[in-house]
Amino acid sequence: LDELAETGYAGLTFEGVARRAGVHKTTVYRRWSTLERLVLAAMLEQARLGVPVADTGSLRTDLLALGLGSAATTATAQSETVLRTVVGVGSRDAAIARASREFWDARLAMDAAIVERAIGRDEVDAGTCPREVIEAVLAPIYFRRLVTSEPVDDDYVKRLVDRVCDGVTGAGRRTPRARR
Amino acid sequence: LDELAETGYAGLTFEGVARRAGVHKTTVYRRWSTLERLVLAAMLEQARLGVPVADTGSLRTDLLALGLGSAATTATAQSETVLRTVVGVGSRDAAIARASREFWDARLAMDAAIVERAIGRDEVDAGTCPREVIEAVLAPIYFRRLVTSEPVDDDYVKRLVDRVCDGVTGAGRRTPRARR
Numbered sequence: 001l002d003e004l005a006e007t008g009y010a011g012l013t014f015e016g017v018a019r020r021a022g023v024h025k026t027t028v029y030r031r032w033s034t035l036e037r038l039v040l041a042a043m044l045e046q047a048r049l050g051v052p053v054a055d056t057g058s059l060r061t062d063l064l065a066l067g068l069g070s071a072a073t074t075a076t077a078q079s080e081t082v083l084r085t086v087v088g089v090g091s092r093d094a095a096i097a098r099a100s101r102e103f104w105d106a107r108l109a110m111d112a113a114i115v116e117r118a119i120g121r122d123e124v125d126a127g128t129c130p131r132e133v134i135e136a137v138l139a140p141i142y143f144r145r146l147v148t149s150e151p152v153d154d155d156y157v158k159r160l161v162d163r164v165c166d167g168v169t170g171a172g173r174r175t176p177r178a179r180r
Numbered sequence: 181l182d183e184l185a186e187t188g189y190a191g192l193t194f195e196g197v198a199r200r201a202g203v204h205k206t207t208v209y210r211r212w213s214t215l216e217r218l219v220l221a222a223m224l225e226q227a228r229l230g231v232p233v234a235d236t237g238s239l240r241t242d243l244l245a246l247g248l249g250s251a252a253t254t255a256t257a258q259s260e261t262v263l264r265t266v267v268g269v270g271s272r273d274a275a276i277a278r279a280s281r282e283f284w285d286a287r288l289a290m291d292a293a294i295v296e297r298a299i300g301r302d303e304v305d306a307g308t309c310p311r312e313v314i315e316a317v318l319a320p321i322y323f324r325r326l327v328t329s330e331p332v333d334d335d336y337v338k339r340l341v342d343r344v345c346d347g348v349t350g351a352g353r354r355t356p357r358a359r360r
Contacts, residue, residue, distance in 0.1 A: 080270070084270040088265065088267060088268015088269070088270075089264075090264040090268075092188060097329065100328075101328065101329050104327065104328040104329075132336075132339065132340070136316070136320060136340075136344075139319040139323035139327075140316060142323055142327055143318065144315075146267050146270070146326065146327075147267065147280075147284065148284040149277065149281050149284075150284075156312075160316075163313075163344070164343070165347075166347040166348075167346040168346075168347075
């Protein structure tokens with residue numbers, strides 16, 4: 001990831017990665033047969049280590065920890081390069097596409113525990129899809145990082161999490177219209 | 181865009197685009213000096229034509245039209261290739277990055293009219309940021325298209341819009357906890 005951040009994807013080589021890691025290049029490409037696979041593996045490893053799943057006893061603070069954690073792990077130039085590389089490669093490489101789908105499937109299932117616990121505490125309706133609530137928090141952060149390039153500051157993440165929470169708990173500030 | 185969808189970005193050439201358009205290749209690269217700029221210009225044009233801003237008199241149905249429209253215009257293999265190319269190029273090319281930011285700035289400002297009208301009708305609190313509500317609808321659709329590769333069907337978009345609306349209008353189905 002350090003090498004990728006320094007050279008960019010266009011300048012990335014097995015030789016450069018091997019040199020930085022202090023191993024022979026055959027050691028690298030024996031395990032990851034293409035540069036794309038190597039980059040994906042590095043990204044998955046980084047994401048796995050980056051954002052632990054909070055369990056604070058409240059949906060709002062658990063989702064806030066998730067949002068702030070994701071904002072932080074996607075904030076570096078290194079992380080942006082890796083994300084853009086994987087999205088850019090996209091469906092052109094079937095192995096990368098499958099590995100990426102498997103990664104997100106696992107990641108969303110892991111994070112979904114936050115919403116499942118909130119359903120268990122009766123904070124959220126049992127009919128709510130836990131993964132879609134997690135997506136509602138993660139997607140706007142990735143959208144800003146990858147698509148619009150707008151800043152993601154803590155206040156933005158807090159407003160985002162508040163809106164998502166109000167949407168699934170019905171705890172909006174306004175008087176529900178049906179009750180007026 | 182037809183040429184890009186057929187060849188993929190790796191196979192795209194000025195010659196191929198010019199041949200398909202029935203012009204000389206100098207006509208193409210005189211106007212767009214790199215392939216990346218050509219692809220971005222094509223994407224912006226497609227997006228500009230793709231999703232008109234609805235004005236149905238209700239936040240929910242306006243946002244649903246926006247969501248279904250965006251789901252439809254991002255559904256094709258052609259559109260996916262273009263999106264992945266622009267995101268993949270990302271911040272490596274300053275001109276592309278600037279053009280993409282300008283496009284999204286204009287696009288979000290245009291769509292924000294939906295929320296501004298809802299504030300005018302007192303459907304939504306005046307303190308709500310219109311662009312962030314638009315992002316809350318668009319981001320999960322782009323997240324599925326680009327990042328998780330999960331399907332985006334009409335039912336998904338409807339649930340998404342319902343959650344966003346409930347979050348900003350306070351019209352969630354559950355009794356707000358503060359009132360119990």
